[in-house]
Amino acid sequence: MATGGLSKSYEPSISEEKWYRYWIAGDYFHACDTSEKKPFSIVIPPPNVTGMLHMGHALNNALQDIVIRFKRMQGYNTLWMPGMDHAGIATQNVVEQLLAAQGLTRHDLGREEFIARVWQWKEKYGGVIINQLKRLGSSCDWSRERFTMDAGLSRAVREVFVRLYNDGLIYRGDYVVQWCPRCHTAISDLEVEYRETAGFLWNIRYPLACGTGELVVATTRPETMLGDTAVAVNPDDQRFHGLVGKEVILPLVNRIIPIVADSYVSAEFGSGAVKITPACDPNDFALAKRHNLPLVKIMDGRGTINDNGGRYQGQDRYVCRENVLKDLEAQGYLLGREPHLHSIGCCYRCKTDIEPTVSTQWFVRVAPLAQEARAAVEEGKTRIIPALWEATYFEWLNNIRDWCISRQIWWGHRIPVWYCQGCGNTIVAVTDPSDCPRCGSVHLSQDEDVLDTWFSSALWPFSTLGWPDETEALKTFYPTSLLVTGFDILFFWVARMMMMGLYVMKDVPFRDVYLHALVRDENGEKMSKSRGNIIDPLDMIDKFGADAFRFTLCAYTAQGRDVKMSEDRIEGYKHFVNKIWNAAKFSLMNLEDYTGPDCALLDLPKEDFPLAERWICHRLNQVTAEVTSQIEEYRFNEAASSLYQFIWHEFCDWYLELIKPTLYGKVNPEKRIFVQTTLRHTLATILQLLHPFMPFLTEEIWQALDESQGSIMVSPYPVFDSELVDEDAARQMNLVMEAITVIRNIRGEMEIPPARKLKASISVPDDHFRRAISGATSYITHLANLEALAVGADLARPTGCVSGIISSGRVFVLVEDTLDLGRRRVKTEKELAKLDRDLANSVNKLANRDFLAKADPQVIEKEREKNRQLVQRRLLLVESLQKLVPMEP
RNA sequence: AGGCGGGUAGCUCAGUCGGCAGAGCGCCACGCUUACACCGUGGAUGUCACAGGUUCAAGUCCUGUUCCGCCUACCA
Numbered sequence A: 001m002a003t004g005g006l007s008k009s010y011e012p013s014i015s016e017e018k019w020y021r022y023w024i025a026g027d028y029f030h031a032c033d034t035s036e037k038k039p040f041s042i043v044i045p046p047p048n049v050t051g052m053l054h055m056g057h058a059l060n061n062a063l064q065d066i067v068i069r070f071k072r073m074q075g076y077n078t079l080w081m082p083g084m085d086h087a088g089i090a091t092q093n094v095v096e097q098l099l100a101a102q103g104l105t106r107h108d109l110g111r112e113e114f115i116a117r118v119w120q121w122k123e124k125y126g127g128v129i130i131n132q133l134k135r136l137g138s139s140c141d142w143s144r145e146r147f148t149m150d151a152g153l154s155r156a157v158r159e160v161f162v163r164l165y166n167d168g169l170i171y172r173g174d175y176v177v178q179w180c181p182r183c184h185t186a187i188s189d190l191e192v193e194y195r196e197t198a199g200f201l202w203n204i205r206y207p208l209a210c211g212t213g214e215l216v217v218a219t220t221r222p223e224t225m226l227g228d229t230a231v232a233v234n235p236d237d238q239r240f241h242g243l244v245g246k247e248v249i250l251p252l253v254n255r256i257i258p259i260v261a262d263s264y265v266s267a268e269f270g271s272g273a274v275k276i277t278p279a280c281d282p283n284d285f286a287l288a289k290r291h292n293l294p295l296v297k298i299m300d301g302r303g304t305i306n307d308n309g310g311r312y313q314g315q316d317r318y319v320c321r322e323n324v325l326k327d328l329e330a331q332g333y334l335l336g337r338e339p340h341l342h343s344i345g346c347c348y349r350c351k352t353d354i355e356p357t358v359s360t361q362w363f364v365r366v367a368p369l370a371q372e373a374r375a376a377v378e379e380g381k382t383r384i385i386p387a388l389w390e391a392t393y394f395e396w397l398n399n400i401r402d403w404c405i406s407r408q409i410w411w412g413h414r415i416p417v418w419y420c421q422g423c424g425n426t427i428v429a430v431t432d433p434s435d436c437p438r439c440g441s442v443h444l445s446q447d448e449d450v451l452d453t454w455f456s457s458a459l460w461p462f463s464t465l466g467w468p469d470e471t472e473a474l475k476t477f478y479p480t481s482l483l484v485t486g487f488d489i490l491f492f493w494v495a496r497m498m499m500m501g502l503y504v505m506k507d508v509p510f511r512d513v514y515l516h517a518l519v520r521d522e523n524g525e526k527m528s529k530s531r532g533n534i535i536d537p538l539d540m541i542d543k544f545g546a547d548a549f550r551f552t553l554c555a556y557t558a559q560g561r562d563v564k565m566s567e568d569r570i571e572g573y574k575h576f577v578n579k580i581w582n583a584a585k586f587s588l589m590n591l592e593d594y595t596g597p598d599c600a601l602l603d604l605p606k607e608d609f610p611l612a613e614r615w616i617c618h619r620l621n622q623v624t625a626e627v628t629s630q631i632e633e634y635r636f637n638e639a640a641s642s643l644y645q646f647i648w649h650e651f652c653d654w655y656l657e658l659i660k661p662t663l664y665g666k667v668n669p670e671k672r673i674f675v676q677t678t679l680r681h682t683l684a685t686i687l688q689l690l691h692p693f694m695p696f697l698t699e700e701i702w703q704a705l706d707e708s709q710g711s712i713m714v715s716p717y718p719v720f721d722s723e724l725v726d727e728d729a730a731r732q733m734n735l736v737m738e739a740i741t742v743i744r745n746i747r748g749e750m751e752i753p754p755a756r757k758l759k760a761s762i763s764v765p766d767d768h769f770r771r772a773i774s775g776a777t778s779y780i781t782h783l784a785n786l787e788a789l790a791v792g793a794d795l796a797r798p799t800g801c802v803s804g805i806i807s808s809g810r811v812f813v814l815v816e817d818t819l820d821l822g823r824r825r826v827k828t829e830k831e832l833a834k835l836d837r838d839l840a841n842s843v844n845k846l847a848n849r850d851f852l853a854k855a856d857p858q859v860i861e862k863e864r865e866k867n868r869q870l871v872q873r874r875l876l877l878v879e880s881l882q883k884l885v886p887m888e889p
Numbered sequence B: 001a002g003g004c005g006g007g008u009a010g011c012u013c014a015g016u017c018g019g020c021a022g023a024g025c026g027c028c029a030c031g032c033u034u035a036c037a038c039c040g041u042g043g044a045u046g047u048c049a050c051a052g053g054u055u056c057a058a059g060u061c062c063u064g065u066u067c068c069g070c071c072u073a074c075c076a
Helices: A012-025 A055-073 A088-101 A111-125 A128-136 A151-166 A222-227 A282-290 A307-312 A317-330 A367-378 A389-398 A453-457 A472-477 A487-505 A537-544 A546-556 A567-589 A611-632 A636-665 A669-690 A695-705 A727-749 A767-775 A777-783 A822-847 A849-854 A857-884
Strands: A039-043 A077-081 A170-180 A185-187 A192-207 A214-219 A230-233 A247-250 A255-261 A273-276 A334-347 A357-364 A383-385 A417-420 A426-428 A444-446 A480-486 A510-516 A758-763 A786-792 A801-806 A809-814
Touching: A012 A537, A012 A546, A012 A695, A039 A055, A039 A472, A055 A077, A055 A128, A055 A480, A055 A510, A055 A537, A055 A546, A055 A611, A077 A472, A088 A111, A128 A537, A128 A546, A151 A170, A151 A426, A151 A453, A151 A487, A170 A282, A192 A222, A192 A247, A192 A273, A214 A222, A214 A273, A222 A307, A222 A317, A230 A282, A273 A282, A307 A317, A317 A334, A367 A389, A367 A487, A383 A389, A389 A487, A453 A487, A480 A487, A487 A510, A537 A546, A537 A567, A546 A567, A546 A636, A546 A695, A567 A636, A567 A669, A567 A695, A611 A636, A611 A669, A611 A727, A636 A669, A636 A777, A669 A695, A727 A758, A727 A767, A727 A777, A727 A801, A727 A809, A727 A822, A767 A777, A767 A786, A767 A809, A777 A786, A801 A857, A822 A849, A822 A857, A849 A857
Parallel strands: A039 A077, A039 A480, A230 A255, A383 A510, A480 A510, A758 A786
Antiparallel strands: A170 A185, A170 A357, A192 A214, A192 A334, A230 A273, A247 A255, A417 A426, A417 A444, A758 A809, A801 A809
C-alpha cells in the first residue's frame, strides 16, 4: 500500500532529533542584531544552573516557544535570548553537599578554592536543563547563551551597584533581617515562607524592680527573653499607667530593664505587656530605636546561644527554649501557657526556621524605584496579562520594604565595596581599586558578602543584550516585547526587573508580561518530591513525544487557572498527533500523482467551485483568523482548541471523507486536480497554523509534502483574507451536513446495518438551498451510504418511510420492512417536547411589548426568524409523529 | 486581618458584547467502510453553589451568604 512516504505511525524520538539538528544546522534560531524586519524579543526566565526541567519550566518554555515561532513565521526579527542563573544559595548548597560527602566544609577549602570548585561543578554538571529545553523544541538563539556570573553580566552588576550607591539608593546598616541559621546568611523578606504552626503562648512574670508587684508578659519564644532590654505597654492602657518609667527584673538573667510605653503594643493581645528583644525582632528593633534602648544579641549565626546567654551559652535555640522554660517553672516565674496558632517563617531554600537577627547588611532603598515601576504599568507602558495581576503588583509596590541584597555566602557577585585599612575609607567601584584614593594605602579589603541572586536577575533584560555597552542588540531588542513567567515570581523577579530597567535604561524592560499558572498534579496538588507526585517532563517526552506534551500544556493553560496535569491527558493529545499523522499520510498518498494546479476549474468564479472546496477554504480562513488572534492575546488554550476542533472534526471527519469519491474514483480528472490542489493547500496551511504548537510533527510532514520548500519554521504564517470569506458556502455545507447527519441518525435508531444502502429523498422549498442540495447529492449519497437520492421542492412523503427535519427542509428515508418505529417515536416525541418549550419561550418573548420596545432590533428580527423556523419545524414534526403512531386495528 | 481567584455534564474545564448551555475524557449502542481501533457513526448527560436585585432578557452585571484554593501582612 502506498503510504505517501510516511511511516505507519509517527515516531517522535526520530523526528525530534532529526529536525532539531536540522534547525540548528540551518541557523534558523538566529536573531540578527540589525535587520530591516521588525524586532520581537523575549528573554528566557533563566533557569537555575542546578536545575532539572520540571513541569513549570516545560509550560513556561512551551509558551515562549509558541509565541516566538509564531512571530518568526510572521516575519519578525525574533530573538529568544537564553541563559542560566547562578542561583547563589542553591548552587552553593549543592557543592557543599558534595564536599560534605568527603567530610569537608567550604571553610576547609577557603573562599577562592571553594569558588573554583563551584565553577568546576558548573562546567561539568551544571546546565543540564539547557539540553532538556532543547528536547522540548525550544528555538532559542543558543549562540547568545548567557550566564549571570559571566564576565559581561558581572560587569553590569557592578555598574548598577555603583550607580545606585552614588545615587543614594544603596546603603549599609544594622537592622534586623531574616536570617537562615543553616545557610548562614541573611535572606530577603520575600525569601521567607510562612507556615501555620500550632505553638504556645507562654505567660511569664517579670517582677518589678521596686519589689512590689509584677508584670506578666506573653511570648511565643521564651528563649529570646535572654536578650530582652525592655517591656512595653500601650500608652493608653489604664492597667499599666503607674508602671511606665518603672523597671522590672528580667528573670534568670537578673538584668534591670525599663517599662516603656509605645503605641505599637496592642492592649487587647495577651497580657497587654510585651517583652522587647531588639536583636531578634524587627518591630522590637524599631521600638528600641525610638526609645534608645540597648540591644543584646544572644545568638550566633547558627542559632546557638552566645556568651550573652550566660549559662545557656552553646545551646541550640530550641534546646535553650526547653531549658529556659524548665528554669522559669522551677523558679516560679512561669504562669502557664495557652495554645496559640501562629505562622513561623522558614527559609525558602532549606526550610529551616528563620531567625530574625540584627546584623550589618546592604539594602536597596526601593521606594523611589517602586514608584516608577508602578507608574509604568498604570500608564500602560507595560501590560500585565491576565490583568488581574496588576492589582497584586500595585499592592506589593505600595507596601514595599527595603531590599536586603547582601548574602553571607561565597558563590555570587561579590559586593564591589572595599574598606581601606589605613583610613577606614569606603570605596565603591566598578573596577578593583589598587589603592585608597583618600590616603593612598594599598591595604584594602573587599566586603566579604555577595549579592542576592535576584540582583543580577533583575538586570537580565538588558545585561544579556550587552549593557553597559551600547550594543546593536540592545538598540534593536530593548525593550523586549514579551516576558513569559509564572506568577510566583512576580515580586521576586518581574517587579525588580521593572525597577532596574526603568532606573538603568530609562524604559520598561518589556511591553507585555504574560503570567501563567502553576502546573499541579491531577488532584490539584502542588508537585513536590516529598509528595512523590512529580511528573518528569522528560519521561513524558519520551513516552508521548514533545509535540503531544507541548500541546497538552497549551490546551490546559487557561488564563488565571492552574494546570492540572496527568499522563492520561498527554496520551489523549498523542492520539491527536496520530490523527494528524494519518490524515497527512492519507493526503500524501493521494497527492503522489499530483502534477500541480493546472486545472480549468480553477479559472471558474468561486461560486462555481465544488461546495466542499468552497467550504473548507472558508473554514480554513476563519480558523486562521481565530488562531492568530488567540495567540496574539495569549489565549493559548483557545488556540489549541480551535486547531483541535478544526483539524479533527472538520478537516478529517468531513473534508477528507467528502473528497474520497473524487480521489478514489479518478473519473473526473479535472475535478481531481482541483481537489488535490485544495487538499494540498489546506494541509500545508494546517501545518503552518499548527507549527508553533507542534514543531516537530509539522516539520516532518512539511518536508514530506515538498522537500524543496525549506523549513516550515521560516515559511510565512497564514494570514486571514477577507476575500476568502464565503458564508454562503458555510450555510450550504451546513445544510448538507445536517442532511447526512439526519439520515445516519435514522439509520442508527432504526438499527439499519451500516452496510445496507438506503433510498432517501430530500424536500427543500427554497430554490437556492435546493440547488445546493442537488449539487451535493454525491456527497450525501456517499457519506450517508445511499443507493438513491431524490431532491425536490415539495416532494410527497413516500410510503414506508421515516422523516427527519433539517433547517431548510425535510428528509425522508425509506425503511420499508423495518418495523421498529418505537425508538424513532420516542425520539421524536422528546424532540417535540423540547421544541414546544422553545416555541412557548419564543412566543412569549414576541408577545412581550417591553421586549419589542427595548431589545436590539437585530435581536428581535433574529427572534422572529427563529419563531418562523420553530413553527415550521413543529408542523413537520407533528406530521412525522402521526406517521409513527401505529395504526389501531 | 486584608486582597485575589474559583464553584457550569460522572471527571477536568471553556464560555469575550447580557440574547437558544459547550469541549475533551469517560459512559452506552453499532461498526475491522482501501489514512487512522491512538479509529468511525450514532446516543445519553445540567437546580450554571445558594438567596436577593438590576434588566424585555442573567451562567454572564450588582448585593449578600456559603464552601474551596491562593497571595500578602503578621499581634509578642
